[in-house]
Amino acid sequence: xxxxxxxxxxxxxDKSSIMSHEGNTKWLNAHNxxxxxxxxxxxxxxxxxxxxxxxxxxxxxDLGTGTFDMKLKVYKGTTLISENAIIDLxxxxxxxxxxxxxxxxxxxxxxxGPYLYVYKNLRPYFKFTLPPLDVNPVEQDLWNQARxxxxxxxxxxxxxxxxxxxxNEGALTVRSLKFLMLQDREQMESFANLHKVGQLRRQxxxxxxxxxxxxxxxxxxxxxxxxxTESREIYVLDPExxxxxxxxxxxxxxxxxxxxxxxxVEFRIVMSCRNGNIYTLKRGMKMAKLCxxxxxxxxxxxxxxxxxxxxxxxxxxxxxxxxGKKLWTVYLPAxxxxxxxxxxxxxxxxxxxxxxxxxxxxxxxxxxxxxxxKTEDIITGLxxxxxxxxxxxxxxxxxxxxxxxxxxxxxxxxxxKDSVRGPPASQQQKLNxxxxxxxxxxxxxxxxxxxxxxxxxxxxxxxxLRLTTARAFVKxxxxxxxxxxxxxxxxxxxxxxxxxxxxxxxxxxxxQNTSLSKPSMGLLISFxxxxxxxxLQKTMIAVPLLVPGLNYTFExxxxxxxxxxxxxxxxxxVVKEGRSTPIITAVINMPVSETMxxx
Amino acid sequence: xxxxxxxxRLFGSSKKEAQVLCVGLDNSGKSTIINRLKPDExxxxxxxATVGFTVERFQTPGVRFTVFDMSGQGRYRNLWEHYYKDxxxxxxxxxxxxxxxxxxxxxxxxxxxxxxxIRVRTIPVLFFANKMDLRExxxxxxxxxxxxxxxxxxxxxxxxxxxxxxxxxxxxxxxWLSDQIKL
Ligand SMILES: Nc1nc2c(ncn2[C@@H]2O[C@H](COP(=O)(O)OP(=O)(O)O)[C@@H](O)[C@H]2O)c(=O)[nH]1
Ligand SMILES: [Mg+2]
Numbered sequence: 141x142x143x144x145x146x147x148x149x150x151x152x153x154d155k156s157s158i159m160s161h162e163g164n165t166k167w168l169n170a171h172n173x174x175x176x177x178x179x180x181x182x183x184x185x186x187x188x189x190x191x192x193x194x195x196x197x198x199x200x201x202d203l204g205t206g207t208f209d210m211k212l213k214v215y216k217g218t219t220l221i222s223e224n225a226i227i228d229l230x231x232x233x234x235x236x237x238x239x240x241x242x243x244x245x246x247x248x249x250x251x252x253g254p255y256l257y258v259y260k261n262l263r264p265y266f267k268f269t270l271p272p273l274d275v276n277p278v279e280q281d282l283w284n285q286a287r288x289x290x291x292x293x294x295x296x297x298x299x300x301x302x303x304x305x306x307x308n309e310g311a312l313t314v315r316s317l318k319f320l321m322l323q324d325r326e327q328m329e330s331f332a333n334l335h336k337v338g339q340l341r342r343q344x345x346x347x348x349x350x351x352x353x354x355x356x357x358x359x360x361x362x363x364x365x366x367x368x369t370e371s372r373e374i375y376v377l378d379p380e381x382x383x384x385x386x387x388x389x390x391x392x393x394x395x396x397x398x399x400x401x402x403x404x405v406e407f408r409i410v411m412s413c414r415n416g417n418i419y420t421l422k423r424g425m426k427m428a429k430l431c432x433x434x435x436x437x438x439x440x441x442x443x444x445x446x447x448x449x450x451x452x453x454x455x456x457x458x459x460x461x462x463x464g465k466k467l468w469t470v471y472l473p474a475x476x477x478x479x480x481x482x483x484x485x486x487x488x489x490x491x492x493x494x495x496x497x498x499x500x501x502x503x504x505x506x507x508x509x510x511x512x513x514k515t516e517d518i519i520t521g522l523x524x525x526x527x528x529x530x531x532x533x534x535x536x537x538x539x540x541x542x543x544x545x546x547x548x549x550x551x552x553x554x555x556x557k558d559s560v561r562g563p564p565a566s567q568q569q570k571l572n573x574x575x576x577x578x579x580x581x582x583x584x585x586x587x588x589x590x591x592x593x594x595x596x597x598x599x600x601x602x603x604x605l606r607l608t609t610a611r612a613f614v615k616x617x618x619x620x621x622x623x624x625x626x627x628x629x630x631x632x633x634x635x636x637x638x639x640x641x642x643x644x645x646x647x648x649x650x651x652q653n654t655s656l657s658k659p660s661m662g663l664l665i666s667f668x669x670x671x672x673x674x675x676l677q678k679t680m681i682a683v684p685l686l687v688p689g690l691n692y693t694f695e696x697x698x699x700x701x702x703x704x705x706x707x708x709x710x711x712x713x714v715v716k717e718g719r720s721t722p723i724i725t726a727v728i729n730m731p732v733s734e735t736m737x738x739x
Numbered sequence: 740x741x742x743x744x745x746x747x748r749l750f751g752s753s754k755k756e757a758q759v760l761c762v763g764l765d766n767s768g769k770s771t772i773i774n775r776l777k778p779d780e781x782x783x784x785x786x787x788a789t790v791g792f793t794v795e796r797f798q799t800p801g802v803r804f805t806v807f808d809m810s811g812q813g814r815y816r817n818l819w820e821h822y823y824k825d826x827x828x829x830x831x832x833x834x835x836x837x838x839x840x841x842x843x844x845x846x847x848x849x850x851x852x853x854x855x856x857i858r859v860r861t862i863p864v865l866f867f868a869n870k871m872d873l874r875e876x877x878x879x880x881x882x883x884x885x886x887x888x889x890x891x892x893x894x895x896x897x898x899x900x901x902x903x904x905x906x907x908x909x910x911x912x913x914x915w916l917s918d919q920i921k922l
Contacts, residue, residue: 168842194766217839219875486814528839529766531813547843550813 161514166552167534171218171545174516178213179203180537182440182478183348183396185523187535188235190214190262192245196526197221198535201230201250212250214262217528218545222262228253232349236363238379244360247379251346256367256377268382273342273371276311279303280340283315287336293328313342344371348411350397352376355404364403368394374409374421374428388421390428396441398448408462410448412438418448420462432464440479444490451476451494457504468507474498480522484548485531491554493534495519501536503554510554517542618721624654627723631655632663632686636712636726642733643700647676649712649726650693653686660686663723665694668711674730675699683714700733707732757920758805760822762851763832764844765811768869771903772832773797773808776913791815792822802917806830816847823856828916829864833882835900836873841885848886852894863919864891865912866898872905895919 158164184201191197198215210226212233232251237244238258248259258266282299285291300316312320315335322328347370351363364385365377372393376386385403392413401407401423409421411428416437419428436454443449447467448460457470474496482491482503491505499518503511513534521537532548587594624633631654639646653660663683667676677697686692698710707730713722761769770786770793777797789810796805807826809819829851833844851857868882877885879900888896897915901908 168846170839170842217837219838528837529764530840530843545839547840549846550816550843 158514158516161512163512164514166511166549166554167513167546168549169544170533170547171543173218173544174538174540174542176537176543177541178537178543179205179541180521182480182521182523183232184230185521185535185537186233186235186248187523187525187527187533188246188248190235190246190248192243195528198523198527199233199235199248200521200537201226201233201252203229210252212248212259224259224262224264226250226252226257228255231346234349234351234365236351236365236379237360238362240362246360249349249351249365251349251367253345254343256346256349256365258382266382268377270344270346270367270369270375271384273344275313275340275342276303279312279316283336283340286332293325293332296332297328313340315340344369344373346370348394348397350399352399352407352409353402354379355402357402366397366399366409368397368411374411376403388426388428390419390421391415391430392417392419394419396438398441398443400443410441410443410462412441412450418450418460418464430464431462432460432466434458439476440494442479442481442492444481444492449479449492451479457492457494457507459507470504470507470509472496472502474500477518477520478522480524482524482534486550487554493522493524495522495536501534505554513546515544624724630660630663630716630723631658632660632714632724634712634714634724634726636728638698638728638730642731643703643735645698645700645730645733647696647698647710647712647728648693649681649695650691651683651686651714652691653688655688657688659688662717664715664717666713666715667696668713670708673700673702673706673708674710675701698730700730702733703735705732705735755802755920756805757802757827758825759807759828759830759916760819760826761806761808761830761832762819762847763811763867764834764837764840764847765813766837767811767832767834767844768867768901768903769808769811769830769832772830772867772869772901772909773806775903775906775909776804776806788812792818799913799917802920804913819851820854820856823851823854826862828862828920829857830867830912830916831864832867832869833886834870835868835878835882836870836876838875838877841877841882845886852891859893861894863916864894864896865916866896867901867903867908867912868898869901869903871900871908872902 178200180200180202184203186199187196188199189196190199195216200213202211202213204210206229210228210230212224212226213220214222230250230252234249235246236249238247245261247265250257250259254270256268257264258268279300282291282296286296297320300312300320304312304320319328319331322331346367348368350366352366354362354364362379364379367375367377369375370393372390374388374390374394375384377383378385390411390413392415394411394413396412398410399407407423410418410431412418417433418431420431421428434450434452436452436456438450439453440451441448446462448462450458450460452458453475455472455475457472459467461467472494477495477497479495480493482493489505491503491510494502494504496502497518499515501513501515501519501522502509515536515538517538517540519536520539523535525533527533527535530547534546534548536544538544633652633654635650637648639648649665663686665681665683667679669676681694681696710728710730712726712728714724715722761773763769765788770789773795774786777795789808792807792809794805794807798804807822809815831848834840866888868877868879870876879898883898888898897912899908899912901912903909
């Protein structure tokens with residue numbers, strides 16, 4: 141399987157390979173509609189019993205084409221039971237109980253632009269708008285002038301553009317940004333005329349959404365909404381009155397949230413931000429605290445127990461403690477598209493599901509891969525939980541707009557395949573240790589009695605070895621027997637090579653001036669060898685000027701004159717005119733020559 | 740002792756006793772079906788979700804049934820197999836309106852049929868494709884195809900569409916079961 145031609149679509153995957161994929165056998169294929177025309181992400185999917193009949197529905201904010209057909213869809217089992225149009229692009233969906241009224245039905249919250257739309261019993265119920273931001277005074281002034289026709293549209297455009305260039309784009313209102321996108325004068329004029337009278341408002345956009353239980357932790361307890369915004373703020377909203385309970389600041393734009401705890405008691409919000417850092421917020425804090433920095437952009441964030449698990453763009457899954465200490469990293473075979481937590485209630489464990497670019501979904505319990513699912517398409521949205529009446533259902537939306545439902549088999553078991561924790565099994569095995577022999581006992585006795593003198597002897601020999609080594613080294617330096625020059629005035633590297641099988645060999649010498657800028661001049665290459673054994677074509681090679689950094693090669697032929705199957709060494713010297721010791725030396729062990737076959 | 744009782748005993752003793760195990764996923768309508776099959780005066784109004792199992796008795800002309808109504812919730816399904824040994828017939832209820840979970844029903848059925856206490860025995864299996872009244876429900880033919888019932892070779896089986904709320908289809912099924920047991 142490969143990503144082809146940058147189209148990011150899986151090449152046609154063999155169906156039978158999917159059927160027989162080992163990890164898939166743990167799941168029942170409850171539904172697969174490859175043409176559900178559903179375009180969504182994990183953050184826009186939720187399971188909830190929104191009609192209170194004991195059967196969890198699938199709530200999806202469908203992004204449509206991105207400009208048209210944005211819809212809030214509700215599936216009961218595999219049938220679509222409701223559709224509501226959404227005006228702008230949805231960024232998140234959550235379900236929550238907003239009151240204690242009977243019958244207990246949760247509401248749906250859909251984040252879209254600066255608004256949070258709340259639906260109850262599948263009908264629009266409330267629209268919450270984030271508080272507007274301050275308008276840049278210069279921008280305000282410009283539009284005031286435009287209203288009084290004191291300013292030309294091209295000047296207006298110029299001035300607005302300079303504000304945009306100074307700060308970031310978020311500093312301008314949507315009106316100014318749209319105005320800046322217009323190309324010709326007529327369009328600009330009609331746009332300015334149409335909009336200049338209205339009040340200028342700068343609004344932010346919701347980037348992420350989650351829920352936080354208010355005062356009790358039961359599944360159906362009232363929850364607050366937690367909203368992250370493009371203006372680098374986190375709001376906690378009251379679910380009954382939709383007032384802002386708390387506003388907190390974050391150093392960068394929050395992208396993924398993970399919320400735990402109770403609003404009235406103690407809570408913690410972990411968020412990954414657009415600057416690649418993870419921050420945490422606790423009750424009472426005004427500003428988020430840095431938890432850890434990542435070396436690659438996060439593409440998913442989940443909490444499992446006390447651990448924070450982040451999927452990164454560099455194809456890794458990294459786990460950190462809440463204190464920011466890195467616990468482990470798993471390297472994945474492909475890039476991550478989305479993530480979710482698999483909470484297996486029956487077996488009582490939590491694992492992280494990671495959807496990959498190669499169409500697979502991997503399930504990690506701690507750092508161990510316990511299951512992998514293969515699918516026909518790239519998964520963009522992933523949700524595990526109670527759907528319908530099945531506790532362990534996995535719903536996946538695909539890149540081509542498909543919808544897949546898999547149900548975990550009741551008696552599927554998962555093992556930490558790649559390791560049993562603790563020491564490896566081989567460590568438990570008893571070794572077949574032989575009985576102690578007489579020799580062994582004698583040795584032990586000797587060592588025990590003469591321990592001190594043995595140690596001294598060893599130390600003595602060791603020092604002598606070091607001394608001999610040091611002497612040989614000094615000698616080598618003195619006579620420049622090394623292939624790298626130690627003379628700082630002539631920094632030259634030598635490599636010599638012998639080729640051929642004989643009786644004629646080719647000797648190649650390559651020289652490199654390793655200094656940064658100083659050329660070497662007046663060098664010669666000469667050879668030392670047994671003249672009875674070898675004859676060289678050139679016994680002396682004049683070296684031209686060596687430009688720093690370049691590699692020069694020189695060649696000569698060597699003829700072996702003996703047919704007795706003996707070999708000797710040839711020493712290669714690089715010498716400088718007017719100096720008695722060579723600059724560098726290389727010793728070549730000649731191979732035994734093949735004898736000439738005279739036909 | 741009245742004459743009537745006497746006759747009842749006389750005929751009663753000629754009746755066969757049969758233990759039937761009623762299984763199927765939760766919410767498929769097992770308890771509702773059994774409640775419907777009981778004599779009128781003992782039917783209960785509200786059916787609440789079964790926890791563990793309940794035992795019910797009723798009779799048809801010829802067979803006296805003792806039915807074990809098992810809970811179908813995931814965490815109780817492993818109780819079923821403890822009753823396989825003594826069961827003389829299986830009643831398997833499917834919610835034909837729950838298309839998504841037909842695969843789960845099939846998985847449970849396959850495990851049941853493959854159990855050592857069931858596999859080699861020739862006990863009859865009755866299927867109810869229940870909730871036939873709901874608009875989106877599958878027909879009994881579709882159910883038997885999805886469950887691959889044609890693969891059951893060593894047992895007599897029968898499937899009827901049913902509506903446990905009105906009782907439609909139930910008697911046909913129970914009649915078939917009595918006939919099988921009387922044989
Ligand atoms: N529409 C319809 N609903 C049914 C039918 N049979 C059962 N039900 C309903 O399905 C629900 C579950 O029934 P129950 O007997 O408790 O299922 P059990 O878990 O299999 O015992 C109840 O609300 C019943 O009223 C049927 O044939 N048609
Ligand atoms: Mg029941």
